[in-house]
Amino acid sequence: MKNEFINLTPDNLAAEHLCCIIRSKKLHPGVEAKRQWLVDRLNEGHVFRKLNAKATVFIEYAPLKTAWVPIVGDNYYYIYCLWVLGEYKGKGYGKALMEYCIADAKEKGKSGICMLGSKKQKNWLSNQEFANKYGFEVVDTTDDGYELLALSFDGTTPEFTKNTKIHKIEKKELTVYYSMQCPFIYQKINEIKQYCETNNIPLSLVKVDTLEKAKELPCVFNNWGTFYKGEFVTVNLLDVNAIEKILKK
Structure with missing residues (x-):
C-alpha cells in the first residue's frame, strides 16, 4: 500500500x-x-499525503x-484533515x-500530534472517533463544546490560545473568518456574498491571510x-440553509 500514496x-x-475537489480540465x-x-506552506514542513x-x-x-490555527504547543504536529470517502472507505x-x-512525528522527534474536535462530531472536522482509536485524548476544551485532541509522546500537551475561548466580537452582523486552506471555501464565500447581497443582509468577511x-x-x-450578533456560531462551512437558520436565532 505504501507505493499507492504520494506526497x-x-x-x-x-x-x-487536491482530493477534496477532483480536478477536471477546467481550472477550479x-x-x-x-x-x-x-506554495509557501510546503516549505514550512506542511504535509499533504494522498492516494495516487x-x-x-x-x-x-x-x-x-506554523499551522494556521489558534492553538499553541511545543514541538507538535497539527492535523487539518484526514478524509477517506466513497468506495475507498473500509480498505x-x-x-x-x-x-x-x-x-x-516520531521520526522527527515531535512531542505529539493534535487536531480539533468537539463533543458532537462536526461535518467539517475529521472523524474524532477514529483518532481516539490511536490514543488521542481531550487536552483542552471551550465552553461551547469544542475540544482539542492530542496524542502525546512525552506527556506534554498543546492548548487553545486565550483568545480562542473569547468567542465574542464587537461586530453584530453575520461575520465569517476564513482562510484558503480548504478548496471549498472560495465557493462557499461566493454563495454567502450572493445570498446576503440579494437579501440585503449585512455581512462582514474577514480573510485570515497570515499565520x-x-x-x-x-x-x-x-x-x-x-459569528452572528457578536457570538461565535460554528466552524462548519455554510450553505444557504445554514445561513437562514443562523439568522433566525
Missing part, C-alpha cells in the same frame, strides 16, 4: 489534484486558491508552530495515513469561523 512537493504541486478557482496557499488516484483519500498536517487507507503521520492573524483569532478555527 505533494513544490515540484509536483501544479500537476497533482477553489482548487487553485488552495494550491497557491500551499482521483479520489478523496488524504491527510494534511503541519508543524503546530485500510485511513489507517495507513494516520500511521504515516504518527511515524513521521499571525490565525493565531490571534477569537474562536476555534480549522479554516473557518462564523
Whole structure:
C-alpha cells in the first residue's frame, strides 16, 4: 500500500489534484486558491499525503508552530484533515495515513500530534472517533463544546490560545473568518456574498491571510469561523440553509 500514496512537493504541486475537489480540465478557482496557499506552506514542513488516484483519500498536517490555527504547543504536529470517502472507505487507507503521520512525528522527534474536535462530531472536522482509536485524548476544551485532541509522546500537551475561548466580537452582523486552506471555501464565500447581497443582509468577511492573524483569532478555527450578533456560531462551512437558520436565532 505504501507505493499507492504520494506526497505533494513544490515540484509536483501544479500537476497533482487536491482530493477534496477532483480536478477536471477546467481550472477550479477553489482548487487553485488552495494550491497557491500551499506554495509557501510546503516549505514550512506542511504535509499533504494522498492516494495516487482521483479520489478523496488524504491527510494534511503541519508543524503546530506554523499551522494556521489558534492553538499553541511545543514541538507538535497539527492535523487539518484526514478524509477517506466513497468506495475507498473500509480498505485500510485511513489507517495507513494516520500511521504515516504518527511515524513521521516520531521520526522527527515531535512531542505529539493534535487536531480539533468537539463533543458532537462536526461535518467539517475529521472523524474524532477514529483518532481516539490511536490514543488521542481531550487536552483542552471551550465552553461551547469544542475540544482539542492530542496524542502525546512525552506527556506534554498543546492548548487553545486565550483568545480562542473569547468567542465574542464587537461586530453584530453575520461575520465569517476564513482562510484558503480548504478548496471549498472560495465557493462557499461566493454563495454567502450572493445570498446576503440579494437579501440585503449585512455581512462582514474577514480573510485570515497570515499565520499571525490565525493565531490571534477569537474562536476555534480549522479554516473557518462564523459569528452572528457578536457570538461565535460554528466552524462548519455554510450553505444557504445554514445561513437562514443562523439568522433566525
